[in-house]
Amino acid sequence: MNAKEQINQQLNQLNEEQLNQVADFITFLKFREKLIKPNLNTEKLAQLYQEFAEEDRQLAEEGINESADLLTQEERL
Incomplete structure (x- = not known):
């Protein structure tokens, strides 16, 4: 049973x-x-990923550049 x-x-x-x-x-x-x-709607998630991928990439690059600038400033001190 x-x-x-x-x-x-x-x-x-x-x-x-x-x-x-x-x-x-x-x-x-x-x-x-x-x-x-x-x-989860995977199609909607894929759409959102594509929509924000470029913005995410730009923010990441800005963060890296900012970190590099801060390290350069710190080395000068």
């Missing part, structure tokens, strides 16, 4: 209040699953 059959057997023996608790627990499990594994 598989898990689904065992659960169905047990469900048939529960009263209405217990069934409501089981229903609440199932709702909780579904909610938790969405929190743990968010539904």
